[in-house]
Amino acid sequence: MPDTTVRNDPDGGRYVATVDGEEAGSAHYLVRDGTVVLTHTEVDPKWEGKGVGSALARATLDDLVAGGREFVPRCPFIASYVERHPEYAEHVAH
Secondary structure, three states: OOOEEEEEEOOOOEEEEEEOOEEEEEEEEEEEOOEEEEEEEEEOHHHOOOOHHHHHHHHHHHHHHHOOOOEEEOOHHHHHHHHHOHHHHHHEOO
16 A cells, blocks of 8 residues: 555645655545535546555545544545444534
8 A cells, every 4th residue: 555645625625645746536525514525536547446545535534523523425435435434424414
């Protein structure tokens, strides 16, 4: 698994994953009434299957939880990640 760094880009409405300084993927979001709606995740085909998507999902959700934010996983990839990692379930807005 490559060393993946994830940062929030609030102006772009996304979390960005980089590997060795190269953008490898992003998790897009909108903020509605204080709740973060995770809308779409994409990983560059070069990095698919190498753990970048999971690192991106984990870092995104960890940042939201650390900030006390609830989220709605509209993105199928993030929703699937939450299903496999039930520790995030209590932070899902209903």
